[in-house]
Amino acid sequence: MATQHPVLALDIGGTKLAVAMVTRDGRTHGLLVEPTEKHRGPDAVVSHLFDLGRRSIAAAGLGAPAAVGISCGGPLDAAAGILTGPLHLPGWIDVPIVAMASEAFGVPAVVENDATAAVLAEHRFGAARGADIALYLTLSTGVGGGSIIDGRLHRGAAGNGGEFGHLTVRPGGRQCECGRRGCLEAYASGTNIAERAQELLADGTRESSLRGMPLVRAEHVSTAAAAGDPFAREVWDDTTALLGQAVTDLVNVFEPNVVVLGGGVTRAGAMLLDPVREIVQQTAMPPAAARVDVTLAGLGDEVCVVGAGALALDLADDLALDPKGPARV
Incomplete structure (x- = not known):
């Protein structure tokens, strides 16, 4: 059973943070993009990221998200939901980003390598x-x-x-x-x-x-x-x-x-x-x-955000079918 609720997509780049609500057609709503300012360290950047997420939810006007998808460069442990040491984010060691996002937004969350999320987005909605x-x-x-x-x-x-x-x-x-x-x-x-x-x-x-x-x-x-x-x-x-x-x-x-x-x-x-x-x-x-x-x-600058959204949509669908544990695509 496919959820019809939108999801929240968060992309953590070395230069910019991008967030949006994503609907099942791959469209973004309430897109916000701001500098990462990675020199401030993981706590400050994650706090900023989640604030952007809340602002995006409000701007999109689509209600609460069914899940949160996060894209970020690696290395990371997607199964454990941890950023183990992204090369573009010095000092980000073992950041439990999935648990943090789930607590912040009150819904399940998933993280994936940004380029892996991007290829999923292009395969589902874009040039591939x-x-x-x-x-x-x-x-x-x-x-x-x-x-x-x-x-x-x-x-x-x-x-x-x-x-x-x-x-x-x-x-x-x-x-x-x-x-x-x-x-x-x-x-x-x-x-x-x-x-x-x-x-x-x-x-x-x-x-x-x-x-x-x-x-x-x-x-x-x-x-x-x-x-x-x-x-x-x-x-x-x-x-x-x-x-x-x-x-x-x-x-x-x-x-x-x-x-x-x-x-x-x-x-x-x-x-x-x-x-x-x-x-x-x-x-x-x-x-x-x-x-x-x-x-x-085909998705231009929004590709990683759409990819994070696609991952979150799949997570929400899996949980609708089996609340005990989602399967990965």
């Missing part, structure tokens, strides 16, 4: 709808991944599978937050695109329109590259080449129907998508290259 095998990469503060295999979410043996951002694309390269060197995340996340540009400008020998900016962001790099800045173009081309390499490897391994790219970096649109798609078509194994569609997220 109906695909038998779908991969999702989020290019944001970090680089996360999620997958649908045989029409179902793939989580891995311990629930943290799909860390596509930690594929090695440049052995011995830049230091990654995970402790290794040369990970995709160290080159293709919004944070690291900006850091690479700043590092290369620091020696004072490179001319660029980015020089002198107080804070360079990834969007500045893509905009300058599109405007013909040779330095910015060099950084951007290196980014898309490494991302294309990683997506090609994933296509060769999984042979998916679709690879969906989401997150803030994808606001660059065709400037990101076209070179990545071209690399995949030219370098992936022929059977896989011919079948895969590389595309941008």
Whole structure:
């Protein structure tokens, strides 16, 4: 029996918090987005998150939620409902986010890796709808991944599978937050695109329109590259080449129907998508290259919120069928 009540969706990002009420059609209501301010620590950020949740419930005007869904980068223990140590949230060690949310809102709650939640959202409501095998990469503060295999979410043996951002694309390269060197995340996340540009400008020998900016962001790099800045173009081309390499490897391994790219970096649109798609078509194994569609997220910036909502809707449905214990999708 499917619940007709809306659910509350909470997304904890390294840069922003996003909350909304989500209805069964995947639509968001009362969407609120505010900075994470992660330097304040988990207690302050979680308090802020729950306050946003209460404000969203009031703004949506749909009544109380049936459940709460939470998306956050890993590592996390979804079965136990604990954020064990998200890489994008330093100092968040063993935060019992599900118990905290359930107590705050008086309803059951569930947590999942943000990219896993996102691939569920895209499979149910967006660009991967109906695909038998779908991969999702989020290019944001970090680089996360999620997958649908045989029409179902793939989580891995311990629930943290799909860390596509930690594929090695440049052995011995830049230091990654995970402790290794040369990970995709160290080159293709919004944070690291900006850091690479700043590092290369620091020696004072490179001319660029980015020089002198107080804070360079990834969007500045893509905009300058599109405007013909040779330095910015060099950084951007290196980014898309490494991302294309990683997506090609994933296509060769999984042979998916679709690879969906989401997150803030994808606001660059065709400037990101076209070179990545071209690399995949030219370098992936022929059977896989011919079948895969590389595309941008259909749900845009709301994908993780909708994904958290989808998880909460499934939780509410499971509890309606069996109040003693929900099954995971």
